[in-house]
Amino acid sequence: MSSLLRILRFAPQLNPLYLGIAASAVLAALLALATPFIIGAATDRIVDAVAGRTSVSDAVTSVVWLALAFLAAEVAATAVVSVGGYWGDVMAARMRRILSSRYYDHLLHLPQRYFDTTLTGRIVSRLNRSITELTQFLQFFSNNAFTMLITTAAVLVISAFYWWPLAVLLAVVFPVYMWLTAKTSTRWQVWEGQKNARVDTASGRFAEVVAQMPVVRAYNQQRTELVGFEERFDEAVALTREQSRFWHMMDAWRRLALNAVFGALYLLIFIRTAQGEFSVGDMVILIQLMAMARQPVMSMSYLVDSAQRAVAGSKDYFEVLEQPRERTDGRALPAGAGEPAVRFRDVTFAYDADAERPVLDGVSFDVHAGRKIAFVGESGGGKSTVTNLLMGLYPAGAGAVEVFGQDVAQTDLAALRALIATVFQEPHLFSGTVRENIAYARPDATDAEVRAAAKAAYADGFIEAFDDGYDQVIGERGLRLSGGQKQRIAVARAVLKDAPILVLDEATSALDTKSERLVQAALEDLMVGRTSLIVAHRLSTIRSVDTIVTLRGGRVEEIGAPDELAESGGIYAQLLQLQQAGTKEAKKMLREYGILG
Template sequence: MSSLLRILRFVPDLRPLYLGIAASGVLMAAFALVTPFLIGAAADHIVEAVAGRATVADTVRAVTWLAAVFLAVELASTAVVSVGGYWGDLMAARMRTILSSRYFDHLLHLPQRYFDTEVTGRITNRLNRSITELTQFLNFFANNAFTMLLTTAAVLVITGFYWWPLAVLLAVVFPVYMWLTAKTSARWQVWEGEKNTEVDIASGRFTEVVAQMPVVRAYNRQDTELSGFRERFGRTIGITRAQSRWWHSMDAARRVALNLVFAGLYLIVFVRTAQGHFSVGDMVILLQLMTMAREPIFSMSYLVDSAQRAVAGSKDYFAVLAEEREEQARGDAVRGQAVHGQAEVAGAVVVPRRGPTPHDDGGTAPAVRFQGVRFAYEPGGEDVLRGVDFEIGRGEKVALVGESGGGKSTVTNLLMGLYPVSEGRIEVFGQDAAAMDLRVLREQIATVFQEPNLFSGTVRENIAYADPDASDERVRAAARAAFADGFVEGFPDGYEQLIGERGLRLSGGQRQRIAVARAVLKDAPILILDEATSSLDTKSERLVQAALDELMVGRSSLIVAHRLSTIAAVDRIVTLRGGRVDEVGTPAELAQTGGIYAQLLRLQQAGTKEAKKLLKEYGIAG
C-alpha cells in the first residue's frame, strides 16, 4: 500500500480533484443515510394508520411528503454521483498522463546500458500494464472509497444511538474482514508477480517478432514463435488457476462467515422489535443501515483485488524510476575515477553541468582527444578498450580500423557520451566531455549510423528531427546536400510523404540519404560515420558517399569505414588491436609499416577467397 500512497504524493496537482471527489463522497454518503429514515418514518405512519391511531387522509398526506423528499434526495444523489464520476474520470486521465510522462521522461534519460539488456516490448508492456492497473484502482478508489468509509462510519454511529451493543458487534466485522483479506493477499501478490513476468516476456517477444517479420517468414519460424508465445501465456493460466482458487476459496469463507454474522444481527433486531424495544420504523431503519454496512464490506473484495494489481504494477513502475539516470551515472563515474587517482579538489562534487561552447578555448585544442581511455561494458568485466590515446584535429578526417568487435563502435559510443569511461579522459574542443552537460556535448556531434534509424512520419519530419523548428528552405537545402531532393520531390506528397515505420517504404539508399540530410541539418562541428555505407548496393553507396564527402567538408570527422577506398581519402588512420591503439599515421605512412592497414591493402590486392574472408573480419568489403 505504501506504493499507492507514494503515487498519490507523486501527483500533487491532482489534489483539487481529489478534494472535489471527497466532497461528493460526503454528500453521497449523507444522501444514502437519509433514505432509511424516510422509509422508517413512512413505515411508522402506515403502522399508526393500520392500528387506527391516525386517519388515512393524514397518513396519505404524510407519506406523500416523504415520497417527495425521497425523490428530491435521489435526484440530488444522482447529480452528485454524476459530478463525482466525471471528476474521477478526469483525475484518472490526468493521472495516466502524469505517470506515463514521468515514466517516458525517465526512460529517455536512462543510461544506454539499461537498453542494452532490456527488451523493448517488455519496457512498453510494463508501461501499459502498470499505468492501466494504477489508474483503474485510483479511479475506483476515488469514486467509491470515500463513500464507503463515510457510510460505514455513519452507520456505526447511528446504530450505536439505537443500541450500542449492536454497533459494537457490527464494528468488529470490519477489521476482522480486512485482516483476513490482507492475509490472503500476500500469497496472491507472489502469483501476480509471476504472471506479470510471463506476460512481459511474451509481449517483449511479440514486439520483436512484429519488427522482424521478414526474418521470421524467411526462416519459416511462424509456428515456433507462436508456440513460444502460447507457452508463456499458457503458464499464466496455470498460475491464475492456483491464484484464483486460493483467492475465491478464501473470499467464499469470508463471505460465509459474514453471512452468519449478519444473520445473527438481523435476528437480534427482529427479537428486540418483537419485545417492544424497537418500533417497526426503527426496525426498518436498522435493517437498512446494516444492509448499507454489508455493501462496503463486500465491495472491499474488489477494492483489495484492484489494489493488489495496482501494488504489483507500481512495483515495476517504481523499479524503473529507481534506475539511475544517465546524468547521475556520469557523475558517479567521474567521482569513481577521482577515487582511483584523478585530480579532484577536496570536497568537490562532480555533477553534469552546462559546459562552455566548443570554441571558448580560443580554437587551439583539437576537436577530439582520447587520453588513456579504458572501458568495459560491464563493471568489473573484460576491457574492450585499454589505454586508448589519439586525437582528431579541427577539420581533420580520421578513420578507425580494426577487427570486428575490436572497439571501433565503442569509441564512437564513448564520444557521444552513451557510456562513461572506466578510466582516462575524453576531451571535446579542450573540454572534459565527462564534465559537460550531455545536451551540450551531443549538440557538437552529428552521427550517421550503419542503420538509418528513421521514424514513422513524413520525410520532412525525419530530416527536421535534428531541428524541429527548421524552415522548409533549410530542410530542402539539407536534402539537396545529401542528394536526396531528387527522389523526395518525385513522391506524390513530396516532403510530406509518409515513409512508414523505420522508413520501410523507402529503399536502403533513400533511407540513408535522409539520415545524411538529418546530419547536414544539424550542422555540428564533429561528425561520426559508423559504417554508413556498408549495407548499400554499389549505386546507392556511390550516391551516399558523395553526400558524406560533402558533409565532411570543414568538419572534424571520425569514420568507421567500410571500404579501403574511403580510408585512403582520410587525413589519418588509427588502427586498433586488442583494444589498444596499434598505429596512427597517414594512409601513405601506414601503407609502408606492415601493420593492420598495410595487411588490409595486401589482402585487397590478393583478391583471393581467403583474403576476402580476412577482410570481412575487419569490416572491409573485399
C-alpha cells in the first residue's frame, strides 16, 4: 500500500478535492445513520398505539413527522452523495492526467538503451493498464471508502451504547476479516504479476505487428501472429483460473465466517428484545445498524481486490519511473571556435556490456568546423554508432566524444542536440500535416520560414500540388507519401533547424535514382557552411567530402581525402574498384558493405 500512498503524494494540488470528498463522506454517513433511528422511533410509536399506550391520532401525527424527517434525510443524503461522487470522478480524471503526464515525461527523458530493450507496445500497455487500475481504485476508494469507514466507526460506538458485547463482536470481525484477506493477497499478487507480463508481451507484439502489417501480409504470417497472440492470452487465462479459484475459495470461507458472526449478533439482539432488554424500536435500530456494518465488510472484498490490482499496476508504473533519466544538468555547449567541431578520442563502445567484441574499438578522428567527413565500411562496422554517440544517445564506454572542445559526457544533452540536425535513412515522420512535420524542428517557425525550408529541400513543388498544400494530412509515419517525398520533408525539417552540425545517416540509401538526385541536391545545399558527418551508402554521394574515415571491425583503418584513399589500396579504393567492375561478385561484396550504385 506504500506505493498507493506514494501515488497520492504525486498530486498535492488534489488535496482540496480529497478534503471535499472526505467531508461529503462524513455528511453522507451521518445522514445514513439517521435512518435507523427514524424507523426505530416510528416503530415504537406504532407499537404503543397498537398496545393502547397512546392514542392513534397522536401516533399518526408522530409518524407523519418522522416520515417527513426520513424524506429530508434521504434527499440531503442523495445531494451529498452526488456532490461527493462528482468530486471523486473529477479527482480520478485529474489523477489520471497527472500520472499519465508524469509517465510520458519520464519516458521522453529515458536513455535510448531503454527503448532498445523494451517493446513499444509493452510501454503503451503499461501506461493504459497501470494507470487505469490505479485511477479506478482511487475513484472507488474516494467515492466509497470514507463512507464505509465512518459508518463502521459510528455503528461500533452506537452499538456499544446499547450493549457493549455487540460492539466487541463487531470490532473483532473487521481485523480478522482483513487479516484473512491480507494472507490471501500475497499469493494473488504473484499471479497478477505473471498475468500482467503475459498481457504486456501480447500487447507489445500486437503494436509491433500493426506497425509492420505489410510485412506480415507479404509473408502470409497472419495465422502465426494470431496463434502467438492467443497463446499468451491463454496463459493469462490459465493463471486467472488458478488465481480466481484460490481467491474465491478463500473469499467463501471469509464470508461464511462473517455470516456466522452476524447470525450470532442477530440472535443476541432477538433474545435481548424477547427478554425486554430492548424495545421493538431498539431492535429495529440495532438490526439496521448491523446491516449497515455488514455492507462495508462485504464490500471489503472488492476494495481489496481493486487495491491489489492497483498495487500490481503501481509496481510496473514505478519500475519505469525508477529508470535513470538522461542527464540534463551538464554544462551548456555553445558553438565556439578554435577547437574541432567534433572530436573522437580513443572511443570504445559496445551496445551490450557482455559483448565479446566492441562495436567501436579505439576510434579517433577530428572534424573541423565547416568541413565534411564521411564514414565508409562494412555493414555493422560502427558507422551509425559514431553518429549515435555524437548525439549522446549512448555514453561512450571508454575515451571521449567532444563537441566544440567539450566532452559530451559532461554536457547538457538538450543543449548538445540543439546544435545537431539529423537526416536518418528512415524519415521518421509523424501523423499530421506537412507543415507540422517540417516545423517539428522549430514549432514556433513562421509559415514563411516553413515554406522557405521546403523550397530549399526541393519539396515545395509536390507539397503545393496537394489538395490541401502544407495542411495536407500525411498519415501515420507519412504513409501517404512516396519515399522521396518523405525524405525531402525530413531534409526540410533539418533545414529549418539550421544547426551548425549536420548528421546524414544513409539519408539516400532507400531512394530510387530520381528521388536520390533531388534529395542529394538538397543535402548538398544544406551542407554548405556546416560541419557534416555522413554515413556513406553510395560512393558517388561522398566524392565531394573533405575527409573519409574507413572502418573495419570497429577500428579506424584509414583517414584521408577521397583522392588520397582512392590510391591507397585500402577499403575505399577496393570499393571503388568493385563498383567500377560491375560484376555479380563485385555487387555481392558491395552489398555486404551496404554500398551499391
